[in-house]
Amino acid sequence: MTGTANTAREALRRQQAFTAADEAALEGLIAVRPAAAAPRPAPVWDDATVLEHTAVGDRYRRLLLATGTIARTALAGAFLMITVPPSGGERILLPRPMAIHRRHPEAGTVEVIYGIAGRGTTALADVGVGERLLVTGPLGRGFEYPPGARTALLIGRGVGVCAVMGSVEDAAAQGIEATVVLSGRSLPDLIGVADCAELGAAVIAVTDDDGSSGIPALGERLRAEFGTRPPAVILVCGAGVLARLAAELGAEWGVPVQVSLEAHMACGLGYCHGCAAPVATGAEVEGPLVCVDGPVFDAVLPGSAR
Ligand SMILES: Cc1cc2nc3c(=O)[nH]c(=O)nc-3n(C[C@H](O)[C@H](O)[C@H](O)COP(=O)(O)OP(=O)(O)OC[C@H]3O[C@@H](n4cnc5c(N)ncnc54)[C@H](O)[C@@H]3O)c2cc1C
Ligand code: FES
Numbered sequence: 001m002t003g004t005a006n007t008a009r010e011a012l013r014r015q016q017a018f019t020a021a022d023e024a025a026l027e028g029l030i031a032v033r034p035a036a037a038a039p040r041p042a043p044v045w046d047d048a049t050v051l052e053h054t055a056v057g058d059r060y061r062r063l064l065l066a067t068g069t070i071a072r073t074a075l076a077g078a079f080l081m082i083t084v085p086p087s088g089g090e091r092i093l094l095p096r097p098m099a100i101h102r103r104h105p106e107a108g109t110v111e112v113i114y115g116i117a118g119r120g121t122t123a124l125a126d127v128g129v130g131e132r133l134l135v136t137g138p139l140g141r142g143f144e145y146p147p148g149a150r151t152a153l154l155i156g157r158g159v160g161v162c163a164v165m166g167s168v169e170d171a172a173a174q175g176i177e178a179t180v181v182l183s184g185r186s187l188p189d190l191i192g193v194a195d196c197a198e199l200g201a202a203v204i205a206v207t208d209d210d211g212s213s214g215i216p217a218l219g220e221r222l223r224a225e226f227g228t229r230p231p232a233v234i235l236v237c238g239a240g241v242l243a244r245l246a247a248e249l250g251a252e253w254g255v256p257v258q259v260s261l262e263a264h265m266a267c268g269l270g271y272c273h274g275c276a277a278p279v280a281t282g283a284e285v286e287g288p289l290v291c292v293d294g295p296v297f298d299a300v301l302p303g304s305a306r
Contacts, residue, residue, distance in 0.1 A: 067135055235260075
């Protein structure tokens with residue numbers, strides 16, 4: 001990459017979805033995962049019918065979309081790009097990335113849960129049942145259980161829970177004992193409580209309002225719970241500080257950690273090069289992209305053996 005292109009890349013990097021706290025917490029932590037054994041499914045462009053569109057607590061909305069191919073092929077942790085229809089005469093140009101929260105291959109449906117963040121998700125909230133949404137997916141490289149894993153610790157915060165829920169489904173299907181930390185502002189805000197109950201996963205619910213979601217408190221609780229019997233892998237999404245905690249626990253316990261990252265995305269397909277992952281590279285080397293090299297990366301504490 002030329003010096004000019006690299007400057008442009010730095011400008012793009014500054015537009016990423018990572019907050020300053022996330023960026024600091026992720027510093028030196030992120031590495032592209034080794035090649036997967038299973039091939040990645042090819043994405044499709046589908047006019048998905050909205051079958052249900054409901055509120056989830058006070059803060060989120062849930063879409064049930066009829067999209068058979070995506071429901072059958074999506075791997076855990078994959079995402080969709082959703083093209084939001086024009087709203088109030090205004091065109092919303094770029095599609096919005098959303099994790100596939102649940103896959104129902106037999107029904108040919110997927111679920112997405114989203115929070116209203118800005119223009120696109122505000123317009124998305126107006127889409128009615130029976131309307132069609134152009135969705136592209138499944139996209140990205142998701143979570144993978146290491147061969148032979150029998151236990152797993154999954155950690156999700158806010159809508160970050162949606163990125164790990166596919167792995168809770170896989171755990172149920174593969175007989176892996178999953179414990180899921182669901183983190184959010186308050187108990188009614190937590191996403192995934194009913195899903196985990198349905199899938200037979202143990203839940204550790206932690207919230208901001210009682211302080212249990214704070215990193216020191218959560219770290220202490222997880223060390224007490226798993227210190228003598230660590231899980232085979234830790235999967236995490238939702239905040240840089242959680243990824244760092246997971247990497248610290250992974251280093252202490254000698255287990256691998258995978259983290260799903262967010263970045264502003266224009267295409268989701270590796271074309272626009274606008275979604276740089278927070279991985280330091282040489283000045284002439286283009287770094288990995290969140291949409292195609294991730295969104296799931298390895299999280300390894302600098303200086304640790306893994
Ligand atoms: C792989 C991935 C999975 C995601 N899964 C979910 C999910 O399951 N549920 C959910 O609520 N949100 C999810 N997000 C975040 C979601 O894409 C943004 O909240 C959404 O794009 C905001 O759009 P907006 O128009 O309402 O906000 P605006 O701020 O108006 O958006 C302006 C532009 O910035 C982009 N943008 C803004 N915030 C983000 C962000 N945090 N991440 C990526 N792009 C952003 C938008 O796509 C748009 O192009 C995910 C993001 C990624 C990258
Ligand atoms: S979003 Fe376009 S390259 Fe990643």
